[in-house]
Amino acid sequence: MQSVPHRPDHHLKLYRDVLEDAELADALGFDSIWLSEHHFWFDGYCPADLAVAGAILGRTRRLGVGTAVVLLPMHSMQKVADDAATIGRLGDGRLSLGVALGYRDAEFDGFGVRRKDRGKLMDVMLPRLAESCRSVDPPVPLYVGVATAIAARRAARLGLPLFADSTMSVAELREMLDAYNAAAAAGGVNAPRAHALQRDVFVTDDRERDWAMLMPELRYMRRQYGGWSYPQEAGESVPAYVHRLDADIEAKLKNLIMGDAGYVSTRLREFEALGFDLIVCRSQFGNLPRKSLHRAFKGLSRVREEISQ
Amino acid sequence: MRLGLGPIGLRGARRSELERLAVQAVASSFDAVWVGESRAEGVGGGLAAAAMLGQAVPIRVGAVVDAGLYHPLHLAEDIAVADLTMQGRSEVLLRLTTSPSSRYGASTEPGWFDEHLHVLAAALTGAHIQWTGEHLRVPARLEANQPAPSRLALNPRPGQPAVPIWIEASETWIDDLARQLGFGVAARWTRGGSVPAATGRWPGMLLCPPNVNATDLLIAAGDGAGYFMVEARTPDEVSSAGRRLAGPLRMPEFPEWISD
Numbered sequence: 001m002q003s004v005p006h007r008p009d010h011h012l013k014l015y016r017d018v019l020e021d022a023e024l025a026d027a028l029g030f031d032s033i034w035l036s037e038h039h040f041w042f043d044g045y046c047p048a049d050l051a052v053a054g055a056i057l058g059r060t061r062r063l064g065v066g067t068a069v070v071l072l073p074m075h076s077m078q079k080v081a082d083d084a085a086t087i088g089r090l091g092d093g094r095l096s097l098g099v100a101l102g103y104r105d106a107e108f109d110g111f112g113v114r115r116k117d118r119g120k121l122m123d124v125m126l127p128r129l130a131e132s133c134r135s136v137d138p139p140v141p142l143y144v145g146v147a148t149a150i151a152a153r154r155a156a157r158l159g160l161p162l163f164a165d166s167t168m169s170v171a172e173l174r175e176m177l178d179a180y181n182a183a184a185a186a187g188g189v190n191a192p193r194a195h196a197l198q199r200d201v202f203v204t205d206d207r208e209r210d211w212a213m214l215m216p217e218l219r220y221m222r223r224q225y226g227g228w229s230y231p232q233e234a235g236e237s238v239p240a241y242v243h244r245l246d247a248d249i250e251a252k253l254k255n256l257i258m259g260d261a262g263y264v265s266t267r268l269r270e271f272e273a274l275g276f277d278l279i280v281c282r283s284q285f286g287n288l289p290r291k292s293l294h295r296a297f298k299g300l301s302r303v304r305e306e307i308s309q
Numbered sequence: 310m311r312l313g314l315g316p317i318g319l320r321g322a323r324r325s326e327l328e329r330l331a332v333q334a335v336a337s338s339f340d341a342v343w344v345g346e347s348r349a350e351g352v353g354g355g356l357a358a359a360a361m362l363g364q365a366v367p368i369r370v371g372a373v374v375d376a377g378l379y380h381p382l383h384l385a386e387d388i389a390v391a392d393l394t395m396q397g398r399s400e401v402l403l404r405l406t407t408s409p410s411s412r413y414g415a416s417t418e419p420g421w422f423d424e425h426l427h428v429l430a431a432a433l434t435g436a437h438i439q440w441t442g443e444h445l446r447v448p449a450r451l452e453a454n455q456p457a458p459s460r461l462a463l464n465p466r467p468g469q470p471a472v473p474i475w476i477e478a479s480e481t482w483i484d485d486l487a488r489q490l491g492f493g494v495a496a497r498w499t500r501g502g503s504v505p506a507a508t509g510r511w512p513g514m515l516l517c518p519p520n521v522n523a524t525d526l527l528i529a530a531g532d533g534a535g536y537f538m539v540e541a542r543t544p545d546e547v548s549s550a551g552r553r554l555a556g557p558l559r560m561p562e563f564p565e566w567i568s569d
Binding site: 015042052054055075085089090115116232 | 322386
C-alpha cells in the first residue's frame with residue numbers, strides 16, 4: 001500500500017486494491033496473505049498491520065492472514081496481544097502473528113524507544129506475547145522474524161518457529177537453522193522443525209518484458225530498505241551514498257526468483273528441503289501495475305499447485 | 310439527528326454475530342454500527358474489528374476505543390488505516406478508562422490523557438508534528454537514535470479529511486479537553502438529561518439503552534442535533550429500535566399514522 005514517487009496513487013485506492021488482491025488470493029487457493037509494517041514514511045507504508053488484517057479477514061472466508069512482521073519493541077506488548085486475540089477469534093483462527101525487532105532509527109525515535117534497547121525489549125516482550133498467543137481461544141500462531149543467528153537463538157529458547165528474512169542466502173539460512181537447533185537442544189526445548197521464509201518471487205512467461213517493468217519498482221523498494229538499514233554517514237556526499245546504496249541493491253537483487261512456474265517451483269523446493277514449510281512470496285514491489293501483479297499472482301498459484309503435489 | 314447501533318461488545322463475540330447485527334442495522338435504517346473493545350478485560354482490536362465489519366455493510370462503522378493506554382501515534386495509525394480500509398466510513402469514540410492501566414503500565418493522571426489526546430489530534434491533522442510534554446516527547450529525539458528527524462508525520466493519513474471522533478466525558482475535565490481539541494462529546498443517556506452541546510461540526514452523542522423512545526431522545530436534543538447510539542443486542546431489538554426511532558428522529562412532527 002505504498003504511493004511511490006514514480007507511480008503515486010491515493011491511499012483510498014491502494015487499500016481498496018489490497019482487499020481485492022486478498023479476494024483474488026482467496027479465489028486462487030493461496031494459504032495466506034502477509035502484511036508488513038513501517039512507520040512515518042512518506043509513501044504511506046502500512047503502519048498498522050492488524051487493522052488491515054481485520055479488513056482482509058472480513059472480506060474473505062478461507063484465506064489466512066499474517067503479519068510479516070509487527071515491529072514488537074516499538075509497540076505495547078499488551079496492545080498487540082489483546083488486538084491479536086480479538087482478531088484471531090473474529091477471524092476464526094485465520095490470523096498468524098509474525099514479530100521482529102525493527103531497525104530504522106526514526107521509527108524507534110517516533111515512539112520514544114532507543115533502537116539499541118530493542119534486543120532487551122524483545123527478550124522481555126516475546127515470552128509474554130508467546131504465552132498470550134498460546135492461551136487464547138483460538139490460539140494465534142506466533143512466528144519470530146529473523147535475519148541473524150542471535151535472533152534465531154532467542155526464538156529457539158522459546159520454542160517458536162522462525163520467519164526468515166527475504167534477503168538471506170541458502171548458506172545463511174543453513175547457518176541460522178543450525179544456530180536455532182543448537183540453541184533449542186542446549187535449552188532442552190522441543191522446538192518446531194518447520195519454519196516460514198519470505199522470498200521475492202515473480203512468476204512470468206515473458207522475463208524480458210517483466211524485468212523492464214519490475215526494475216524501477218525493485219530499485220525503489222531496495223533503495224528504501226537499504227537507506228533504512230544503512231543511513232547516510234556524517235560527511236558522506238549524496239552521490240557517494242547513492243553509490244553505496246546501489247551496490248547493496250545489486251547484491252540483494254540476486255535473491256529475486258523470477259521465471260516461469262516450473263523454474264520458480266524448482267527454486268522454492270530448495271527452501272522446502274531446508275525446513276521451510278511456509279514460503280511467503282512477495283510479488284508486490286512498490287506499486288506494480290494491477291494487471292502485471294495479478295498475472296504474477298496467477299502464475300504463483302500454478303507454482304503453489306505444483307509444489308503441493 | 311443520527312442513529313447508531315452499539316456498541317456491540319467484542320468480548321467473546323463471533324464474526325457471524327457481529328455481521329448479523331450489522332446487516333440488521335442496515336435493514337433497520339441505522340446510520341452506523343459500532344463495536345466496542347474493553348482492554349480492562351483483555352479485549353482489544355476495536356479498530357481492526359471495525360475494519361472487518363466495514364467489509365460486511367455499506368454504512369459507517371464505529372469503534373469504541375480505550376485511549377491513553379499505549380502510544381497515541383499507534384492509535385492514530387490504527388484510526389487512519391481502519392478508515393482507509395472502509396473507504397472513509399469510520400467513526401471513533403474514545404474512552405479514557407483508568408482501570409486497565411496496570412496491565413498497560415499507563416498513568417491515570419488527567420495530564421497524561423491530556424498529552425496523549427493532544428498528540429493524537431495533532432497527528433490526525435497530517436501536520437509535521439513535534440511535541441514536548443511531561444509524559445510524551447514526539448519524536449523523542451534521543452541521542453541514541455540517529456539519524457532521526459526532529460518532526461514526524463502520520464502516514465498514511467485517514468481517508469476522510471477529519472475522522473469523526475467523540476470522547477465519553479464522564480468528568481468535567483474530559484468534556485473541557487474534548488472541546489479544546491475539537492472532538493465531539495458523548496455522555497450516557499439519563500431520563501431528563503440533555504445531549505451534550507455540539508463541538509465544531511460534531512453533534513453531541515448519547516449512549517442509550519435499547520428500549521429508549523423517540524420522544525425522550527427529541528426532548529434530550531432540544532433545539533440541537535443529536536447522535537444516538539442505541540445498544541440493541543439482538544436482531545429483533547435492532548429492528549424494533551429502527552422502526553421506533555428512525556422516522557421520528559429524521560422528521561419533526563413525524564406522523565404516527567404512517568406506520569400504524
